[in-house]
Amino acid sequence: MTITPAPERRTMLPLAPYARGKRSPVTCRLKCADACSHAAPNASDNEYFRDVAGRALSRRALLGGLAVGAAVVVVGAQTATAPSAQAAVPAHGGWGGGGHGAGKGLSFGPIAPQAAATDAFVVPDGYAWRPIIRWGDPILRGGRAFDPANQSPEQQALQFGYNNDYLDILPYERNRGLWWWGRHKDDGRGTRGLLVTNHEYTNPGVMFDDSYDAATRRAIERAAHGMSVVEVRRRRTGEPWEYVPDSRSNRRVHIGTEFRVDGPAAGTELLKTVADPSGTRVLGTLNNCAGGTTPWGTVLSGEENFHGYFRTAGTGNDARYGLRDAATGYGWELDDPRFDARNAGYENEPNRFGWIVEIDPYAPDEAPVKHTALGRFKHEGANVILSRRGHAVAYMGDDERFDYVYKFVSSRTMRPGNSDGARRHNKTLLSEGSLYVARFVGDSPAGEIDGSGALPSDGAFDGRGEWLPLVVDGRSEVEGMSVEEVLVYTRVAADKVGATKMDRPEDVEPNPVTGRVYVACTNNTSRGPSGTEAATEPNPRNTNRDGHVVEIVEDRDDAAALTFRWNLLLVAGDPATNASTYFAGYPKDKVSPISCPDNLAFDAEGNLWISTDGQPSTIQKCDGLFKVPLSGRERGRVQQFLSVPAGGETCGPVIDSEDRMVYVAVQHPGEDGSFANPQSRFPDYVTPGAPVPPGAFAGPRPAVVQVWKD
Numbered sequence: 001m002t003i004t005p006a007p008e009r010r011t012m013l014p015l016a017p018y019a020r021g022k023r024s025p026v027t028c029r030l031k032c033a034d035a036c037s038h039a040a041p042n043a044s045d046n047e048y049f050r051d052v053a054g055r056a057l058s059r060r061a062l063l064g065g066l067a068v069g070a071a072v073v074v075v076g077a078q079t080a081t082a083p084s085a086q087a088a089v090p091a092h093g094g095w096g097g098g099g100h101g102a103g104k105g106l107s108f109g110p111i112a113p114q115a116a117a118t119d120a121f122v123v124p125d126g127y128a129w130r131p132i133i134r135w136g137d138p139i140l141r142g143g144r145a146f147d148p149a150n151q152s153p154e155q156q157a158l159q160f161g162y163n164n165d166y167l168d169i170l171p172y173e174r175n176r177g178l179w180w181w182g183r184h185k186d187d188g189r190g191t192r193g194l195l196v197t198n199h200e201y202t203n204p205g206v207m208f209d210d211s212y213d214a215a216t217r218r219a220i221e222r223a224a225h226g227m228s229v230v231e232v233r234r235r236r237t238g239e240p241w242e243y244v245p246d247s248r249s250n251r252r253v254h255i256g257t258e259f260r261v262d263g264p265a266a267g268t269e270l271l272k273t274v275a276d277p278s279g280t281r282v283l284g285t286l287n288n289c290a291g292g293t294t295p296w297g298t299v300l301s302g303e304e305n306f307h308g309y310f311r312t313a314g315t316g317n318d319a320r321y322g323l324r325d326a327a328t329g330y331g332w333e334l335d336d337p338r339f340d341a342r343n344a345g346y347e348n349e350p351n352r353f354g355w356i357v358e359i360d361p362y363a364p365d366e367a368p369v370k371h372t373a374l375g376r377f378k379h380e381g382a383n384v385i386l387s388r389r390g391h392a393v394a395y396m397g398d399d400e401r402f403d404y405v406y407k408f409v410s411s412r413t414m415r416p417g418n419s420d421g422a423r424r425h426n427k428t429l430l431s432e433g434s435l436y437v438a439r440f441v442g443d444s445p446a447g448e449i450d451g452s453g454a455l456p457s458d459g460a461f462d463g464r465g466e467w468l469p470l471v472v473d474g475r476s477e478v479e480g481m482s483v484e485e486v487l488v489y490t491r492v493a494a495d496k497v498g499a500t501k502m503d504r505p506e507d508v509e510p511n512p513v514t515g516r517v518y519v520a521c522t523n524n525t526s527r528g529p530s531g532t533e534a535a536t537e538p539n540p541r542n543t544n545r546d547g548h549v550v551e552i553v554e555d556r557d558d559a560a561a562l563t564f565r566w567n568l569l570l571v572a573g574d575p576a577t578n579a580s581t582y583f584a585g586y587p588k589d590k591v592s593p594i595s596c597p598d599n600l601a602f603d604a605e606g607n608l609w610i611s612t613d614g615q616p617s618t619i620q621k622c623d624g625l626f627k628v629p630l631s632g633r634e635r636g637r638v639q640q641f642l643s644v645p646a647g648g649e650t651c652g653p654v655i656d657s658e659d660r661m662v663y664v665a666v667q668h669p670g671e672d673g674s675f676a677n678p679q680s681r682f683p684d685y686v687t688p689g690a691p692v693p694p695g696a697f698a699g700p701r702p703a704v705v706q707v708w709k710d
Helices: 025-032 049-063 214-224 420-426 483-488 490-497
Strands: 002-005 072-075 078-081 120-123 127-134 164-171 192-199 226-233 251-253 258-262 281-283 288-293 299-303 356-359 369-371 383-386 391-397 401-403 405-413 433-442 462-472 505-510 517-521 548-554 563-571 597-602 608-612 624-628 639-643 649-656 661-667 703-709
Touching: 120 127, 164 299, 164 661, 164 703, 192 288, 226 356, 383 505, 391 517, 433 490, 462 483, 462 490, 483 490, 505 597, 517 597, 548 597, 597 649, 608 649, 624 649, 639 661
Parallel strands: 164 288, 164 649, 258 369
Antiparallel strands: 002 120, 072 078, 120 639, 127 703, 164 192, 192 226, 226 251, 258 281, 288 299, 299 356, 356 369, 383 391, 391 405, 391 505, 405 433, 433 462, 462 563, 505 517, 517 548, 548 563, 597 608, 608 624, 624 639, 649 661, 661 703
16 A cells, blocks of 8 residues: 655644544534534434334335345436346455455555544555645636635635545546536546636635634635536546646636525525525525536535534524524634524524535536525535436435435426537526435344344345325425425424434535435434434444444436335444444445445445444444445455545545546545644645745645556
8 A cells, every 4th residue: 555644743633532423623613513413403203213113114015125135227318237236255355455446447455544643645556646636726817826824714715725525537628529427428537637626615724823813714714615627638548647737627616606595485485585685696605515417417405514604593493403592613604694593583584495406517607506496404415316316316414413305307398419509408407306314124033133133034134115205396295394395494394204314424426327316324422312313224333433334326227216125235334343234235344444434435436435434433443435335246355446645535536447537526635733833744644844935835635546557
C-alpha cells in the first residue's frame, strides 16, 4: 500500500474502549447541531415490528414470494440482467492476504485498516494520489491564492468552499451522447470536464486564528457553504486532472445565491416571508450533503441538517424537525433576521430549507431550483433511475434516527438526447409527480429478532415492502393534510401513514447495472433503550453503533413499482470483535472491517463502493472507501481501497474503473484540532516550522482527491 504521512512522526494514541456515538463532538455540534444529544425527533407511535410480524405470512401471500431473484433494469431500449444474488464460500481473500482485485472491476490489493490517529491518505500498492482542488483555492476571477491570515467574505465567495461532500466530474460538453449517472457513454470523462461538489458545513476552530472577529468569521463561513462548479483538464484519460482557476464555467453557489422554488408547495402560504411574499424565491442553500447526477446531466443536492442554522419559537412541527428556541451553534441569527424565525415575517424561513436542489452545470447563469415535490426533510441526497416507461424515479433517505426511506416518481417521462428542447423538458421532471415512503416487513418470527443481530432461522434478514403514498399526481393521500402540508411537513405525513423507522438512512442508490437499490443505514445508538423502538428485522440490532446496508429489489424489476423485496446485504462492524456482523454469507475472517456506511457508489461492473463516516469512534479506525461485489462467489466480500487522514470523512465517491481512477471528497480532516494545534496537515503536509508555500496551509484543508493507477 502507499502511505503519505505527515512529515513529523506522531505517537499514536492508545485505543480507547469503543465509543457509543458516531463522530467527534466538534463535528456533532457543527454538522448536525448535536442531534444525537437530544431525543430523536420521531415520537410517532408507528406500529412496532412485533405488532406487524404476525401478519408477515399474510402479506407474503398477498404480495408474492420472498426469494431475491435476478433483477432487470430498463434504460430506454437497453437492458442489463443482474447475476444471481446467491453467495458462495470463497477459497481465499481478506485484507490480510489473497490476490489482487477479487471480483470484476478495479484491480487492487486491499489495504490494512489504519489506526484512528493516523494522519495519512493511504491507497493500495501501485496507486498514487493528489488533490484536484482544496478549500480556499481561487476559482473565480479576482480570487487570490489562499491565505489563512487574510481571508474575507468576498474572497471566500471567489474560492472553493469548505467541507466538500457530493462529487462528480461531468463531460465538459453536454451534447456528446446520452447521460447515465453522470458518465458519458462514448469516451468516459474525456480530457476536459466539470467538477461539481457540495460544501456542507464549516469548522471555525480550524479555519481561523484569533485575528478574526466573530462577525467576520460568520460571514466567511456563510460564503464557504453551498456548491462549486469547476472546470478540470488533463492530457489524456487515466491521468490526473488539474483545475482551471479562471474558467468561464466556474461557479460558486452560497447563502446569497438566489434559488427558484417549484412544485406544488411553491407560492403557498407556508413558504412566504416578508422578504419573499411570493414564496417562490429563496436566498441560498446550506448543509448540502450528498446528491446525485441525473440521466439528463444536472446535479441534485440534498439540504440536510438545516435545523442547526435557525432559532425558532419551538412550536407546531418544529420539534419534529429538531428546531428549537435556543441559540444556534453558527450564530447567523445575530447577523441576519431570517435565521431567527421568531422575528415577525420570518416564521416560515426554515420551511424554505430541507429540499432537494437541482443545478445545471452547463447553465451558469440559470438559478438553481428547490423541488418541493420531493418533500422536505433532512435530505442526504437524491438519486434518479428511469422506470420501465421512462419516468424519473428518485430515491431518498432522511438522515435521522428512526426516520424513513422515500421515493418520488415523476408524472412525465424523460425525453432522450441533449437538445435544448429535451433538456428544458427533462429539467421539469422533478416538479410534478408522486411521493412515497417505505414500509418494510420481515418474514421471521418476532422472537428471532432479539436485538443481538443474530441471524433468524431462515439464514437472512429479509422480507417484503411497500411504498406508501403521500402525494399521488398532485393529490394528498394523507388524511387531514393538504398537498402543501404533506410536502412541507413530510416527516409528519410519513408518521401518519405508518412508515418503517430506520437506523439513519443516508445514501439511497440504485445500481445502474442491475436496478437494485441500496440503502446505507449509518447507525442508531438510540434503538432499544426504554421508550424507543427495539430491534426490527430491517434494523436488527439494539444500540446499533456500526450500521448496515439494505438491498431492495423492486417488483417486476420496475423502479415505479409499489411493492418490493428486501434483504440486508451487510450488518457492519469489525468481525474480530463483533459477533453480530454479517457480510451476505461471505466468511467474516476474509473481509475488511467496516463501520458506519454513509455514501454509496457503483463501478461500471455493478460493484458497490461504500464510504464511511464514524469509524474512529466505533472501531477506532480511520474512515475509508470499500469495494463490495454483489454477485457470485465474492458477494459480500468487503475490501478496503483507501483510508483518509485523522478526523476525516470519506464523501462523494466516484469510481471510474474504465479509467482506473477513483475520486473522493475528504471532509473535515483534523476535526478535533485547532488552528494553532492542528490534528491533521492534509493535504499540503507542510512540515511544522517550515516556510509555507504560497497558496498552501500548515493545517487541514478539505479537498477533492483523485487516485489513479500509477
